[in-house]
Each structure stands twice: as structure tokens, then as C-alpha cells.
Amino acid sequence: MFRGQSGFSLVEALVAATILLAASGLLFHFAASSERLARAQPDAADVSQRLRVAAGMIARDLLDAGAGDAHGHLGTLASYFPPIVPARTGAESPDPEFAAFPDRISIAYVSDAGWYGRLAADLPDVAADLPMDLATPGCPSAGVCGFSKGSRAAIVDTGGLGAGHDLFSVTLAAAGLAHGSPNPPFSQAYTQASTAIVPIEQRVYYLDHANNRLMVYDGFKTALPLVDNIVHLEFAYFVDPHPASVALPAEPSGNCVYGPGDPPVPLLAPLGASSLVAVPLAQFQDGPYCGIWPQRFDGDLLRIRRVRVTLRAQAGQSQVRGRGADYVNPGSSDGELSSVRDFEVTFDVVPRNMAAAR
Numbered sequence: 001m002f003r004g005q006s007g008f009s010l011v012e013a014l015v016a017a018t019i020l021l022a023a024s025g026l027l028f029h030f031a032a033s034s035e036r037l038a039r040a041q042p043d044a045a046d047v048s049q050r051l052r053v054a055a056g057m058i059a060r061d062l063l064d065a066g067a068g069d070a071h072g073h074l075g076t077l078a079s080y081f082p083p084i085v086p087a088r089t090g091a092e093s094p095d096p097e098f099a100a101f102p103d104r105i106s107i108a109y110v111s112d113a114g115w116y117g118r119l120a121a122d123l124p125d126v127a128a129d130l131p132m133d134l135a136t137p138g139c140p141s142a143g144v145c146g147f148s149k150g151s152r153a154a155i156v157d158t159g160g161l162g163a164g165h166d167l168f169s170v171t172l173a174a175a176g177l178a179h180g181s182p183n184p185p186f187s188q189a190y191t192q193a194s195t196a197i198v199p200i201e202q203r204v205y206y207l208d209h210a211n212n213r214l215m216v217y218d219g220f221k222t223a224l225p226l227v228d229n230i231v232h233l234e235f236a237y238f239v240d241p242h243p244a245s246v247a248l249p250a251e252p253s254g255n256c257v258y259g260p261g262d263p264p265v266p267l268l269a270p271l272g273a274s275s276l277v278a279v280p281l282a283q284f285q286d287g288p289y290c291g292i293w294p295q296r297f298d299g300d301l302l303r304i305r306r307v308r309v310t311l312r313a314q315a316g317q318s319q320v321r322g323r324g325a326d327y328v329n330p331g332s333s334d335g336e337l338s339s340v341r342d343f344e345v346t347f348d349v350v351p352r353n354m355a356a357a358r
Contacts, residue, residue: 066353082301090219162290232312241271256290
């Protein structure tokens with residue numbers, strides 16, 4: 001070393017190296033944390049987006065549940081059968097009559113542009129094609145009174161609540177409307193005098209537990225995954241507690257929820273409340289029973305006024321799912337920044353076509 005020049009002592013060099021290593025360690029730590037955070041953020045956004053899609057679809061269909069034809073000839077579907085059922089209905093793998101489950105729901109309604117059709121003659125048997133009256137006011141000229149192959153429809157005995165109904169898909173539209181396999185035979189041979197046929201939208205939502213998928217079924221052949229990585233689905237029901245919460249029958253002879261009398265006597269049980277009350281699913285299984293086999297139903301389904309929906313979604317990648325109670329399916333992430341917790345939403349929907357009839 002030249003005279004007048006000074007260098008670092010060994011101690012100073014070690015101190016400097018230690019500071020450099022510590023700073024480098026912090027930089028690497030922050031870089032790794034940022035990388036984990038950047039990896040988790042898209043998964044968090046994806047969870048939120050999936051819940052928005054699922055909630056939006058279910059809410060829209062529940063709002064429309066029970067809507068009748070656009071011209072009001074039929075009134076609401078709830079005047080004849082329940083538009084909301086806590087079970088899977090349809091041609092393939094339907095649940096038994098009076099079944100009720102918390103993780104599935106069937107919804108039926110006529111779309112805003114839906115029309116009203118009538119029979120041109122009585123049906124000779126339950127499997128016969130439907131001869132349509134093409135002169136029915138509002139009957140579209142396309143197809144056979146607007147119906148074509150693949151159309152989903154409801155046929156209703158307009159004699160009153162529980163007089164009979166069937167949901168079916170048109171398998172051929174030629175001289176009339178065919179409704180062969182996989183549709184089951186109708187519950188009755190409908191008559192010209194008291195029958196209406198309307199196009200419907202049918203949605204069956206249920207959870208595919210094995211694959212963590214929210215499924216939607218059209219009631220005929222097609223069941224499709226709507227949203228992946230849904231790990232919990234639950235529906236709860238709020239009903240009008242008053243026994244006269246369903247519309248009175250037109251005739252004093254009564255129907256399945258009213259005994260004969262003037263006025264008719266309510267058969268639904270009072271539920272001891274002054275406002276909407278949450279009921280267990282057993283309430284929809286104990287009668288009074290309405291309809292014609294195999295389309296019978298519990299009369300309490302017509303008292304539904306609000307539906308509570310709970311959805312829970314998880315991150316798709318197990319690498320960003322942690323461990324513990326926040327995860328239905330734990331993953332391998334061990335850091336807070338790199339983990340995306342399961343996210344759950346609960347919301348209520350008031351079907352606008354099932355308002356209290358009192």
C-alpha cells in the first residue's frame with residue numbers, strides 16, 4: 001500500500017459484506033413475495049368472476065320464475081304448478097316426487113316473448129301428438145304455432161291448481177307436436193276445452209360434487225358445466241306463513257290447498273308468524289299434495305316468496321390454496337400472500353311472479 005493511502009480493515013470488509021448479504025436477502029425475499037403475489041392475484045380475480053357469473057345466472061332465473069305468456073292468457077305458472085322445486089326435474093334422472101334437497105333447484109318460466117297455444121282436439125291417449133289450433137290469437141306463424149323440434153314447452157290443464165301439467169320437449173313438429181322419448185308419457189290425456197301449451201325456459205341448477213362444478217340442465221337432454229371450482233351450493237326457502245297465501249280457487253268446490261266452502265277453507269298449515277319465515281325442506285314433503293302422478297307436488301311450494309342462495313368457490317390451482325378451515329379442498333401453499341382463500345357469497349332473490357296472493 002502506498003504511503004498516504006488507507007484501505008478497509010478486515011473487520012470493515014466483513015461488516016460491509018454482512019450488510020450487502022442482508023440487503024440482498026431482503027431483495028430476494030421481496031422479489032419472491034412479489035412473484036407469489038403476482039401468481040395468486042389472477043386466481044383471486046378468477047374466483048370472483050366465477051361467482052359473479054354463477055350468481056347472475058341463478059338470480060336472473062329466480063326473478064323470472066313463474067312468468068306466464070306475454071299476453072296474460074294463462075296468468076302465472078304458479079296458478080297451476082310450482083315454478084320453483086328444490087329437486088331435479090326433467091326427462092333424465094329426475095328426483096322422485098316430493099323429494100327436496102338443499103343443493104339443487106328447478107326453475108320454470110315463460111320468456112318475455114312467450115305465446116299461448118291451444119289444442120285443436122282432445123288427445124286420444126297420453127302419448128299422442130298434440131294437434132295445435134293454429135287460429136289461436138297470438139299463435140306465431142313459424143313452425144307449428146311457433147313450436148319447432150327441440151322447443152321446451154309446458155302443457156297445462158287450465159281447470160285450476162293441481163288439475164295437471166307436464167313439461168316436455170318437442171321431438172317433431174309436423175302435423176302436430178310429437179313428444180316421444182326421452183320425454184316420459186304425459187300424466188293425462190288433455191282435452192281441448194281446458195288445455196294451454198306455452199313455450200318455457202327450464203333451468204335445473206345442481207352441484208357436481210365429484211368434480212366441483214356448478215351444472216345447469218335444460219330438463220331434456222343437455223346438462224352442462226356452468227362454472228368450475230364451485231365447492232358449495234345451497235338454497236334456503238322463505239314462505240308466506242298464512243294458510244290463505246295461495247290464490248283462492250274460482251269455484252267453491254275447492255282444490256288441493258282449499259277445502260270446499262264459501263269461502264273455501266285453507267288446508268295449508270299456519271306457520272305462526274306475521275312475515276316471511278324460513279322453513280326446513282321437510283315442509284315441502286308433508287302435504288297437502290297436488291297434481292297428477294308422476295307430476296304431483298306439495299302445496300307448500302306455492303308459498304315460496306324468497307330464495308336464499310349460497311355459493312362458495314375455490315381457486316383452480318392447488319398451489320395457491322392453503323390449509324385449514326378456509327379451504328374445502330386444501331392445497332400446497334404455505335404463505336399468506338401466495339394463498340387464495342375460498343370465497344363465499346349469500347344473496348336473496350324475490351321471484352316477482354310469486355307474490356303473495358292475499
